[in-house]
Amino acid sequence: MPRKRNPNGAGSIWQRKDGRFEARVYVPQPDGTRKRKTVYGATWEECDEKRQELVRRDRQGIPTPSRSAKLSEWLPYWLEEYIKPHRKRTTYAKYEMHVRLYLLPLLGTRRLESLTTANVRRMLAGVTEQASAATAKESHKVLRTALTAACREELISRNVVQLVPAPRVDSRELRPWTLDETLTFLEAARTDPLYPAFVLAVALGMRRGEILGLHWQDVDLDRRTLTVRTTLHRDNTALYFDTTKNRRSRVIPIPLMCVAPLRWQRLRQGTQRAAAGESWPVSDLVFTTRNGRPIEPRNLYRSFLRIAEAAGLPKVRLHDTRHGCASLLFAAGVAPRTVMEILGHSQIAVTMNIYTHVHDDTRREAMSHMDRLLKRRR
Structure with a gap:
């Protein structure tokens, strides 16, 4: 028939x-x-x-490409149409860097449907050789996210990157300053113009961008509260303001040690504004240059390193002051949920697993209880 x-x-x-x-x-x-x-x-x-x-x-109106697109075609399209409109500029810049430096040179000629697990493994090995295992792990994440979008668009039937485990990265051992080292730094920084910024970093655990993006309208010195709403960042072209990392504002009570430095900063800035006259830009930023311009994030970091080195302190990142703040709060008996809200984390697991460190003195004090609990009966 x-x-x-x-x-x-x-x-x-x-x-x-x-x-x-x-x-x-x-x-x-x-x-x-x-x-x-x-x-x-x-x-x-x-x-x-x-x-x-x-x-x-x-x-059903679902597109079906007559031929599978190359990664050199899909990845730039994915960055512009999926990432740029919906993710933070910092995320877009990081993803674009991995696409440009690693994914396109190593996998750009491959088509989406013909990409294999062997291709992905060779890519990871190449990135590890060029940069590091940590960078290869990030490239793995970027490629996996890009192919997940391709699966949702039904351009491919499976995401082969999910079948290849990301490289194992040894976590960097963090050693934030002890209480004595933190006090030494604050004493050494007292005469620096950015001393109030360093006080906020140490006492409140604020991020660098949050400190430099702080506005006076969000500081209430009478009620001793501070609201974190915006952050200041720099990309390849200019400085720009953005929302906080978790896109939510948070209110932090200000300890007394922060009030006097902030009052001094306001008076000092007022004097500079009066001297600049009309050339002072319209700005409500708490921390500015002598001309009223926003401070470059790198310059704040450079001043931090310079003061720490002059004081003979161990070299740490400015971001590590967040780790130190969390550890000090935990040592003082502050509840984990409260520490999470102060630091602005979206998940308490981040606070507990990453941002808390136990110093030798704390461990020694904890183990001293064993002498009392296990002492020999009389």
């Missing part, structure tokens, strides 16, 4: 000289055009099933 002819738009099937069956269907493309897509099958039924799937996608 002859098979019925398919209606217009449903494609056609025929048998090839090699015995396989071939079907061709016009399908919509991601750019809005229509092109012919070819599928194959060992039997007529298998080929017809693939043909019907193409017709179904066409009727």
Whole structure:
């Protein structure tokens, strides 16, 4: 019995000289055009099933590329259409760097459908050799996210990156300053113009961008509260303001040790504004240059390192003061949930697993209880 002819738009099937069956269907493309897509099958039924799937996608308006896009085509498109409009500029800059430096040079010629786990493993090995295992782990994350978007668009049927484990990275041992070292730093920084900024970093655990993006309207010295709403960052082109890392504002009570430095900062800034006159830009920032401009984040970090080195302190990052703040709060008996809210974490696991460190004195004090609990009976 002859098979019925398919209606217009449903494609056609025929048998090839090699015995396989071939079907061709016009399908919509991601750019809005229509092109012919070819599928194959060992039997007529298998080929017809693939043909019907193409017709179904066409009727539902789902694009089906006639050929698989190369990673050199998909990754830039994904950055511009998926990441840039919906993620923070810092995230976009980080993803773009990994795409430009590692993913495109190592995988750009590969097509989405033909990408294999072996390709991904070789890419990770190449990034590890060029940079580090930590960088390779980040590249793994970026590629996995990009291919997950391709799966949602039904450009590929599976994400092969999920089948390849990310490189194992040895966590960097963090040793924030002890209480005595923190006090030494604050004493050494007392004469520096950025001393109030360092007090906020040490006492409140504020991030660098949060400190430099702080506005006077968010500081209430009478009620001793401070609201963290905006952050200041720099990308390749300019300084810009953004929301906080978790996109939520938070109110932090100000300890007394922060009030006097902030009052001094306001008076000092007022004197500079009066001296600058009309050249002072319209700004409500707490921390500015002598000309009223926002402070470059790198300059705050450079001043921090300079003061710490002059005081003979161990070298730590400015961000490590957040670790020190959390550890001091825990040592003082502050509840973990409260520490989480002060530091602005979205999950308490981050606070407990990463931002708390136990110093030798604290461990020694804890173990001294064993002498009392396990002393010999009389």
